[in-house]
Amino acid sequence: MIAGTLLALAGGVGGAKLxxxxxxxxxxRLGVIVNTGDDFEHIGLSISPDxxxxxxxxxxxxxxxxxWGVAGESWAFLDQAVRLGGPGWxxxxxxxxxxxxxxxxxxxxxxxxxxxxxxxxxxLGVAARLMPMSDAPVRTVVETASGPLPFQDYFVRHRCEIPxxxxxxxxxxxxxxxxxxxxxxxxxxxxxIVLGPSNPFVSIDPILAVPGLKQALRRxxxxxxxxxxxxxxxxxxxxxxxMMRELRLEVSALAVAExxxxxxxxxxxxxxxxxxxPRLEALGLAVRVAPTLMKTPEDRRAVAGHALTxxxxxxxxxxSA
Amino acid sequence: MIAGTLLALAGGVGGAKLxxxxxxxxxxRLGVIVNTGDDFEHIGLSISPDxxxxxxxxxxxxxxxxxWGVAGESWAFLDQAVRLGGPGWxxxxxxxxxxxxxxxxxxxxxxxxxxxxxxxxxxLGVAARLMPMSDAPVRTVVETASGPLPFQDYFVRHRCEIPxxxxxxxxxxxxxxxxxxxxxxxxxxxxxIVLGPSNPFVSIDPILAVPGLKQALRRxxxxxxxxxxxxxxxxxxxxxxxMMRELRLEVSALAVAExxxxxxxxxxxxxxxxxxxPRLEALGLAVRVAPTLMKTPEDRRAVAGHALTxxxxxxxxxxSA
Numbered sequence: 197m198i199a200g201t202l203l204a205l206a207g208g209v210g211g212a213k214l215x216x217x218x219x220x221x222x223x224x225r226l227g228v229i230v231n232t233g234d235d236f237e238h239i240g241l242s243i244s245p246d247x248x249x250x251x252x253x254x255x256x257x258x259x260x261x262x263x264w265g266v267a268g269e270s271w272a273f274l275d276q277a278v279r280l281g282g283p284g285w286x287x288x289x290x291x292x293x294x295x296x297x298x299x300x301x302x303x304x305x306x307x308x309x310x311x312x313x314x315x316x317x318x319x320l321g322v323a324a325r326l327m328p329m330s331d332a333p334v335r336t337v338v339e340t341a342s343g344p345l346p347f348q349d350y351f352v353r354h355r356c357e358i359p360x361x362x363x364x365x366x367x368x369x370x371x372x373x374x375x376x377x378x379x380x381x382x383x384x385x386x387x388x389i390v391l392g393p394s395n396p397f398v399s400i401d402p403i404l405a406v407p408g409l410k411q412a413l414r415r416x417x418x419x420x421x422x423x424x425x426x427x428x429x430x431x432x433x434x435x436x437x438x439m440m441r442e443l444r445l446e447v448s449a450l451a452v453a454e455x456x457x458x459x460x461x462x463x464x465x466x467x468x469x470x471x472x473x474p475r476l477e478a479l480g481l482a483v484r485v486a487p488t489l490m491k492t493p494e495d496r497r498a499v500a501g502h503a504l505t506x507x508x509x510x511x512x513x514x515x516s517a
Numbered sequence: 518m519i520a521g522t523l524l525a526l527a528g529g530v531g532g533a534k535l536x537x538x539x540x541x542x543x544x545x546r547l548g549v550i551v552n553t554g555d556d557f558e559h560i561g562l563s564i565s566p567d568x569x570x571x572x573x574x575x576x577x578x579x580x581x582x583x584x585w586g587v588a589g590e591s592w593a594f595l596d597q598a599v600r601l602g603g604p605g606w607x608x609x610x611x612x613x614x615x616x617x618x619x620x621x622x623x624x625x626x627x628x629x630x631x632x633x634x635x636x637x638x639x640x641l642g643v644a645a646r647l648m649p650m651s652d653a654p655v656r657t658v659v660e661t662a663s664g665p666l667p668f669q670d671y672f673v674r675h676r677c678e679i680p681x682x683x684x685x686x687x688x689x690x691x692x693x694x695x696x697x698x699x700x701x702x703x704x705x706x707x708x709x710i711v712l713g714p715s716n717p718f719v720s721i722d723p724i725l726a727v728p729g730l731k732q733a734l735r736r737x738x739x740x741x742x743x744x745x746x747x748x749x750x751x752x753x754x755x756x757x758x759x760m761m762r763e764l765r766l767e768v769s770a771l772a773v774a775e776x777x778x779x780x781x782x783x784x785x786x787x788x789x790x791x792x793x794x795p796r797l798e799a800l801g802l803a804v805r806v807a808p809t810l811m812k813t814p815e816d817r818r819a820v821a822g823h824a825l826t827x828x829x830x831x832x833x834x835x836x837s838a
Binding site for chain 1: 595596611613636
């Protein structure tokens with residue numbers, strides 16, 4: 197465990213569940229830097245899928261079946277929008293729509309995404325500080341054999357079916373770590389940084405690609421640990437395993453750790469992957485083996501606890517700048 | 518009755534009901550010029566209350582209880598928007614929201630309101646041509662003793678409680694009759710023009726204030742008749758009677774006809790006001806007396822029929838330029 201504050205990096209569902217477990221243990225001592233590379237504009241609305249998944253999850257209103265949107269959702273808007281000639285491929289629920297409409301208006305008025313997100317957290321009673329990785333728009337483009345695809349086209353329209361060859365984070369040169377992120381990093385009581393079990397390529401990498409952010413995280417000198425999104429050669433949710441195969445990587449927690457090599461100090465892997473521990477330790481990493489599937493709120497807290505324990509176990513000397 | 522086409526001028530509920538009756542009789546031979554002075558921007562959405570009321574009414578999906586919005590509406594969006602700190606005073610239903618979101622995006626992309634409206638009509642199976650009075654924004658401002666109020670502030674927020682002293686149609690100098698309206702006016706088969714039983718001050722007057730439109734309607738040389746929105750000294754719905762009192766006008770069909778003096782050729786009044794007929798005829802108007810309350814679809818068709826009969830009865834010589 198850690199005494200001070202903690203920074204987590206998160207994408208969608210997996211990162212949101214870990215963040216929820218961490219929030220249960222740490223409350224307002226938790227800050228979450230959230231990927232905004234999946235953000236996009238749709239029928240004039242600014243949509244931030246990962247921010248919303250983390251926010252809804254921490255607010256206790258996430259839809260447990262879909263992994264996105266609000267529980268108990270209704271679809272009157274979408275029905276009517278399609279009837280009026282609008283697109284139906286991106287499913288916007290009636291309740292979910294509120295955050296998109298309000299966010300879009302506030303962005304158009306010049307408010308920063310960070311400030312809007314902080315306000316939404318307060319309104320929904322979320323004590324943890326959710327922080328978009330950037331206030332400037334960054335858009336993940338998935339490179340495929342058939343050409344580049346905007347992320348949501350790849351993810352929702354094409355259901356991740358087209359093999360990927362790489363990723364581009366359009367706009368990343370203009371992105372900067374936000375004042376909120378820099379303040380959280382500068383906090384004297386910061387005890388550790390945790391990479392959630394999110395997709396390394398399209399959830400965590402965009403965050404680390406914000407110019408200056410990866411270096412700032414590393415130089416801060418606190419333990420950085422990752423929770424593997426790969427369990428027994430498969431991703432719990434989403435296209436991470438499929439992407440790894442298409443990128444000719446081994447689909448394993450080892451390949452994830454190698455992807456983060458030189459940046460992380462430790463890795464939390466599932467019991468099913470216990471045999472990988474010696475090879476991970478050989479990379480110089482602290483390793484913790486535990487059940488990492490998060491099906492219940494108790495699971496989330498338990499995995500969060502293991503991540504904190506792992507961070508606390510990183511030997512002195514590691515985690516220093 | 519008329520053989521050719523007909524142009525109706527309409528605001529909200531009353532005008533929409535008459536337009537519905539006319540559409541039942543005339544189908545695609547009906548064009549409706551709709552007030553857009555009530556339009557406004559709300560949480561980043563471009564809202565056109567009168568256009569939507571007429572469209573929903575002609576599409577058969579209007580909410581009969583409220584006079585605005587869609588029948589069988591749900592409110593999940595509004596609940597969540599208020600929870601997120603958004604305003605709740607203007608009630609946007611889940612289904613209704615679709616038209617605002619799609620219209621706003623299309624306007625932002627540079628499409629004309631007329632073209633968007635024509636497309637929505639087609640999508641909802643409305644054969645009549647609904648035409649906004651202008652593609653350029655016009656905003657009715659209600660002048661009161663406490664200062665000027667944007668129309669929706671006056672109408673929804675203040676529930677018409679503040680006495681009015683006058684009206685300003687901001688932006689009207691930039692407004693022009695649309696190509697669609699000019700084409701409908703130029704049509705050889707145009708048989709008559711009907712002013713719906715809408716509020717003369719904030720529904721019909723903004724339409725007639727579009728530079729050049731009133732003259733173009735009058736010069737077209739077809740009978741122009743009005744259906745009185747005042748029955749037995751009261752408005753069926755809305756603040757027309759209250760406004761007339763505050764403007765120190767008599768609250769009667771006679772005062773309505775006098776308001777349109779020099780522009781209309783005839784007036785349809787309710788049976789309850791039959792005693793006014795001689796005074797209306799003394800103004801040089803053709804007069805028809807009939808039941809004009811529209812409670813059922815049959816009522817709408819009947820009143821529409823009376824308006825057409827009245828237009829057909831305007832003597833030759835009147836209605837010419």
